[in-house]
Amino acid sequence: MDEVPGREVRHEMATLTKGTANLDLYRALARQLRADSIRSSTAAGSGHPTSSLSAADLIAVLLAGHLRYDWSRPDDPANDHLIFSKGHASPLVYALFRAAGAITDEELMTFRKRGSRLEGHPTPVLPWVDVATGSLGQGLPIAVGVALAGKRVWKAPWHVWTLTGDSELAEGSIWEGIDRAGHERLENFTAIFDVNRLGQRGPTELEWDLDTYAARVRAFGCEPIVIDGHDPAAIDDAFARARHAGRPTVVVAKTIKGKGVSFVENKEGWHGKALDAEQAKKALAEIGDASSRTFPTLKPDPWRPPAWPSPRKPELKTHTEPVATRKAYGEALAALGAARKDVVVLDGEVSNSTHAEDFKQTAPERFFEMYIAEQQMVAAAVGMQVVHLVPFASTFAAFMSRAYDFIRMAAISRANIRLSGSHAGVSIGEDGPSQMALEDLAMMRAVHGSTVLYPCDANQTLHLVALMADLKGISYLRTTREKTPILYKDADFRIGGSRIVRGGQKDDAVAVVAAGITVHEAVKAADQLRGSVPVRIIDAYSVKPIDAAALVDAVRTTGGRLCVVEDHWPEGGLGDAVLAALAEAGVAGEITGFVHLAVREMPGSAKPAEQLDAAGISATHIADAVRRLASARPAAARRG
């Protein structure tokens, strides 16, 4: 890499005392970080002290010499960002907060105890934690998202730092992240690889082969800086160079697990294990003077993000002709992009299919092509919401499953992200099962605090996407490949709502609960049944939360005759959601007949209409089910 001009290095140094005094400060801080990591984990009786010790020197130099962060104002938009991708080094995280004066020693000692903010792995219940980590290989890709937002949207002065373990470098997601940082030339991004050679159960694959790590980093487009991770001067120099390199950097640091405590240093069998009281005493004696105090840190230069005009209400057109809901998703994004500056859109190299490309035309500077790397796509969305953007991320619904661990963790991060999966269900037709999401509703329902939406027409889609922009938590919109007819011209949609699209009278004999593509099949079935069976068709576009009141009313009106039809496997989707809602409302006992039409056999290739029919979820099958339900003796199934 280019030589870093001395001037820039001095910029760092100027804020602290110069020369060896500085190194002494780093060493003192490292001692305290080590001692506090041991004290807190020993008090807890669990935790990862040895994984903390290996990175103590790296973090000491970062905290005292390079991180620009106002610890009294974690919401200062000028602050740097520091994400521990190795979240299990939480003793070190909290020791850092203690040294920065952010928490007291008393709180430090609550580590891992019930009710404490200092959880086993860091989460944003602490104001200085951007995102939850602990599932390895996620913090770095999320940090890339923060850096992307900083560079491309905010044009902010802050730098993003992320500390990884070496075990997690085996995760492909790390390389998706390094690749993205490299391709986007994120000069505001620095990863620190804490290469301590030992994983949970023994040596890592590459152990101390720093050259190979460096070669990988370089091949993926970032600049490696290889150092001894226990030499404060070398670390200091590396971080100064990293901040001013003008390109994304990775500090590849050779470290020793358990460094500083002779009897655990570089030893197997010490991962995720606290020292007992006796061992801790011995360890603290070895570490030496480490009085628990607050260290001086660097504040950021004052900076305010650009002032944006207040968000306007997006202008949504009203369709009259059949349009695919995925197309309407793109239109809604474009409208949002025009109406507010905080909306950003990410897509996994399928924006011409998901129609996220419509947004790109409106706001190209806020569109992020993530290529076929769904984990990085979701991670980047999580990173962007850290800095108050409103991300929407899309790919085929089937491929959202690639990022499920990231979505799960996003909920723990209390992240506000919006996902859209297109090409859901068998109705995609000829492409076959690999492209059909048939488990996405189950997957997304089982995310804590999630919202799951599945519109059936373009106008409904437009309004739901507009609502998503202001939703908290993880929201998911399932869209359909095929054009679908227009059912609605109004805007009467809400999270937790539903619509009655046929029937709705007191004499409805059977209720059909559908969503998305099956609403149209149900409508066709109702048309077939006209004059024979009065049927109520419920469009349950809000799959979670589901409209329990509408379901209860349907059960009571029809004498408990219910058909649920969905383009999804039988498990975990609309059928399960309906039954759970009825059971919770205490009216499961009023069900007298229940038919669940869902995809039960592995599909192959066929035209969309053929697929729906083969899966048993087409109008014909719905009409048959309704007839069976209507003709069954009332309460036939009720005994007791």
Added chain:
Amino acid sequence: MDEVPGREVRHEMATLTKGTANLDLYRALARQLRADSIRSSTAAGSGHPTSSLSAADLIAVLLAGHLRYDWSRPDDPANDHLIFSKGHASPLVYALFRAAGAITDEELMTFRKRGSRLEGHPTPVLPWVDVATGSLGQGLPIAVGVALAGKRVWKAPWHVWTLTGDSELAEGSIWEGIDRAGHERLENFTAIFDVNRLGQRGPTELEWDLDTYAARVRAFGCEPIVIDGHDPAAIDDAFARARHAGRPTVVVAKTIKGKGVSFVENKEGWHGKALDAEQAKKALAEIGDASSRTFPTLKPDPWRPPAWPSPRKPELKTHTEPVATRKAYGEALAALGAARKDVVVLDGEVSNSTHAEDFKQTAPERFFEMYIAEQQMVAAAVGMQVVHLVPFASTFAAFMSRAYDFIRMAAISRANIRLSGSHAGVSIGEDGPSQMALEDLAMMRAVHGSTVLYPCDANQTLHLVALMADLKGISYLRTTREKTPILYKDADFRIGGSRIVRGGQKDDAVAVVAAGITVHEAVKAADQLRGSVPVRIIDAYSVKPIDAAALVDAVRTTGGRLCVVEDHWPEGGLGDAVLAALAEAGVAGEITGFVHLAVREMPGSAKPAEQLDAAGISATHIADAVRRLASARPAAARRG
């Protein structure tokens, strides 16, 4: 790389006519592959002809000059393996089968039509297809698994070839695979990168930057061979070198999307689009002579896998003292390893936590350390079952979510794999939510044809793991971190079964359905309730398929009073499974009271018992729920 001795190259050539005649044959075959790719996709009206054309020369040379495969005997264990990681190049796959004489021209023209084996993306409904592909970035990691089994278990002579697109090289899973191939020195593995520069919506990230691809391949431990992917002589040489390189290789081939048809060559907007009849006519004229015929191919040298002794019944001990079910999982694996040679075990660098390490002691040669790369772990398991091994793969249950797309695709591959997730639920205690699987039951229930098991004691675990060895499809075992008491001394467990652990009499007033850790809480609740409320505790250890008969009996006996308690989010787990089973059995209407105890708030850190209590799923909460249910007026919730 080392020079390949001429002798070895000649070994390839000797089987065919030498010199330019050979190249002419390759060219003729490439013409046919191109023509057939266009003919079939145009007849289908959809598909990916241009993605097929870019790889036609590569596949022609492979088929006619290097692949050793008896097309009349796809089950010949001596056959090479060829996996199209770019599954969307299915027109080329089927054109290859046509050229090999495996299918007729008539069948070729059924591409993508209902009922045809020639689906939009290849699946193993065709005997020459090892696994389903179509979710990018999966075929290569699976091929690594096949090669691992070939090298380390079978010591087989066959070579594994896999063709990737360049778009999918953005997936981290590709690099997990290349890394694994490199680390395991899989000299029987060759990947072919078809670098045609264009993805679905436009240029790929690296376009034709072959040097960067080569640098990445090298840094990840494989040998790159960079060639012009349209030069038959260069391809021929590369494949000969690859087969005999003595190390894992990647042929990085510069190609042109749509090659051979001037008006689509290297053009955007032609991904996943069939030529219309007029365009196809013009294209076929350009391609020239391409009469559809069968080409000579190479058969493998005869080889039989080693004869193994018949599997014995595993010797399972009977525990009497509390043992963690994860520990019993390890013991069962070890017993299986001793009893049969076909069992292989993979783990994601946590084998000391999942206890998969117990197997390593019994059969180290059949234990595969996959490091922290869960996608590759599941992919390798899928690859190993292709060659008739019986893989078990384990990690923390929470991290199975990392591989969900691979699990979903494994079902489409009709793969038989066994997964085990440890440390499920809040009961893990202090580590906090990132390590707690609370969505795994939902995720695994929604896999087509899956079996989901959740044992509560060690003896039950031993027997269920033994049953898993002979199960078809995707099976999943959820285990618990903490030691749990022994409830069973017998072997009366079956897929689809359940056990009554308390009550079971005609006067049971309330039934509690539990599984895993909550069985023990329910037992404690029953003990608390002794003398006040007669309660039936059902251990629903088979979550899918669930024991519907036992549930129906419980509903009828108790007058419809049911409590389900699970260490999982409310969605998609045991509660949903119970309701769905009752609804399907037609007895939902007999539910008079239903309480669903599940984890509803985001947990933090706390001791296991504190976590269970805070989540509302401990004995106290169960006893309260039972009392409420018992005291409610019969049929209180039943109106109609």
